[in-house]
Amino acid sequence: MRLEIKNLSVYYGKIEALKGISLVVNQGEIVTLIGANGAGKTTTLKTISGLRPVTSGEIVFDGVNINQIPAYERADLGISQAPEGRGIFPGMTVLENLEMGKYNRKTRKAEMSEDLARVYELFPRLKERATQAGGTLSGGEQQMLAIGRALMARPKVLLLDEPSMGLAPMMIQNIFNIITEINNQGVTILLVEQNAQQALSRAHRAYVLEIGKITKEAKAKDLLNDPHVKSAYLGTGAHEIF
Amino acid sequence: MINLRDAGATWWDNASKLKRRSLVVSLILFVYALPFLNNPIINTPGSMFESVLFYPIGMFVLLSIGLNIVVGKSGLLDLGFVAFFAIGAYTMGVLGTRTNLNFWEILPIAMGLAMLSGVLLGAPALRLRGDYLAIVTLGFGEIVRIVAVNEEFIGGARGIAGIPTPPDMFGMKFEILNPKPYYWLLVSMILLTYWAVRRMSVRRPGRAWDAIRQDDDVAQLMGVPTFKYKVWAFVLGAAVGGAGGCLYATQILSIVPDQFSLNVSILVLACVVFGGIGNPFGVMVGAIILAYLPERIRFLTQPRQLVFGVVLVLIMNLRPDGLLPRKKREKFESETV
Numbered sequence: 001m002r003l004e005i006k007n008l009s010v011y012y013g014k015i016e017a018l019k020g021i022s023l024v025v026n027q028g029e030i031v032t033l034i035g036a037n038g039a040g041k042t043t044t045l046k047t048i049s050g051l052r053p054v055t056s057g058e059i060v061f062d063g064v065n066i067n068q069i070p071a072y073e074r075a076d077l078g079i080s081q082a083p084e085g086r087g088i089f090p091g092m093t094v095l096e097n098l099e100m101g102k103y104n105r106k107t108r109k110a111e112m113s114e115d116l117a118r119v120y121e122l123f124p125r126l127k128e129r130a131t132q133a134g135g136t137l138s139g140g141e142q143q144m145l146a147i148g149r150a151l152m153a154r155p156k157v158l159l160l161d162e163p164s165m166g167l168a169p170m171m172i173q174n175i176f177n178i179i180t181e182i183n184n185q186g187v188t189i190l191l192v193e194q195n196a197q198q199a200l201s202r203a204h205r206a207y208v209l210e211i212g213k214i215t216k217e218a219k220a221k222d223l224l225n226d227p228h229v230k231s232a233y234l235g236t237g238a239h240e241i242f
Numbered sequence: 243m244i245n246l247r248d249a250g251a252t253w254w255d256n257a258s259k260l261k262r263r264s265l266v267v268s269l270i271l272f273v274y275a276l277p278f279l280n281n282p283i284i285n286t287p288g289s290m291f292e293s294v295l296f297y298p299i300g301m302f303v304l305l306s307i308g309l310n311i312v313v314g315k316s317g318l319l320d321l322g323f324v325a326f327f328a329i330g331a332y333t334m335g336v337l338g339t340r341t342n343l344n345f346w347e348i349l350p351i352a353m354g355l356a357m358l359s360g361v362l363l364g365a366p367a368l369r370l371r372g373d374y375l376a377i378v379t380l381g382f383g384e385i386v387r388i389v390a391v392n393e394e395f396i397g398g399a400r401g402i403a404g405i406p407t408p409p410d411m412f413g414m415k416f417e418i419l420n421p422k423p424y425y426w427l428l429v430s431m432i433l434l435t436y437w438a439v440r441r442m443s444v445r446r447p448g449r450a451w452d453a454i455r456q457d458d459d460v461a462q463l464m465g466v467p468t469f470k471y472k473v474w475a476f477v478l479g480a481a482v483g484g485a486g487g488c489l490y491a492t493q494i495l496s497i498v499p500d501q502f503s504l505n506v507s508i509l510v511l512a513c514v515v516f517g518g519i520g521n522p523f524g525v526m527v528g529a530i531i532l533a534y535l536p537e538r539i540r541f542l543t544q545p546r547q548l549v550f551g552v553v554l555v556l557i558m559n560l561r562p563d564g565l566l567p568r569k570k571r572e573k574f575e576s577e578t579v
Contacts, residue, residue, distance in 0.1 A: 096449075104466075105465075149464075
């Protein structure tokens, strides 16, 4: 598995949201993309999963250019996403939401229950709430459900869009622990985050996205000590610059 | 207020198979026997009861079930549903008067043409969402009517007269003054459609429509070919509308474009919303009430529409989700979006 983005540009009408970014996600990695609001993080993920059309550049997955492949087929290729704002189907139960994650797989019952068991093991809370409507879950539980649902498709790469957004600090810790755990089980992860502290301490490599451009690429640990990143995203060390 | 839907659903869930079957069978028998129950309580003074059963009641039930696939299941607001009804009726009118085909041969053609026009409208329009889609479908409904007014080949503003009745069946004669056979035929079509829609709703298409309605983008991420399913919802709705139109034309025997105005689309949509959007059984109940009420109070003459409007406003205030809303948990849709 290798996901590679080459010189990707995306426009919303006349506004250029991504100005030719390039990044690589290798098998087994957690790669994080950090940046402020409006930097283009979500656009990047939406373009990879096919919800936004590519203006120019290439998305290469497993050596194949997938620019023209519609979103619903990319799910089948092994690209799975827990979207921004969690994207739970509020009127479906937790179990039905999880089943939707496997929508396109002509799965046998055995595989379904195997994957359900795996997700329930990661998120015991979801098992307790299996028959409850998705819309009644708390924010943290919805995030668990979004990640669990994405895992149901047995993804080769898991795209996570701000999993910590709007969660209590305890829950954030919890979610990031699980992300590390999922990665340890062999799932490759592209993580988009505003919570740079957490993201950088969990990821292997990191990219910094600023107003549609990638301004830095480094090992995640190195960025934790980078003065610019510190001042802009970690909220400390401002005195080192000014 | 007591929750009728939940009380009913709980009873249904706990009832044995025998109880359920006998309820369904007796309900169906009751519906088929309705034309004979000409009693003063349910009668419609001022118009013939059997005739009212066919149109508007039965016809609106059928159309509402069709529109419910589009609006209720997939969440696509269609304000031009009358177009498919008109296409079905005109297919019956044109082929019935110009060829030797009978009703049963024309019915599949009418449904096919309605479906085809569903694709023609749906393929470009379904790339739009929400209000934009509603406006395009509204326009489509009007286009069909205006074409009918202006196209002399299909009778122009005078419409088509002398549409043949269906051939005799089981010794029954289809006649203008005897609406019973039409009614029974319509009830059979409703039951068949209802059954088919129910079957589909619990399978993959139903799940896909649920997902599309609740979150179109996420449905795509899950691997649902959303565009394809939206067009399918549209086309199936159109087929039901076309079948309804075809049967309507062969009963009323002459059609004019004015019968296919925007009002029909709005009224059918009102039936769907009034009955409980997304719940086919509720939608049927809603259509029955909304179609029956104006006929029941016809003796009021002038204030009839006023009373109808007041009842509509009152009930929608008391039960904002409709008479029999879909399962309770789905209410979270509107709260979380």
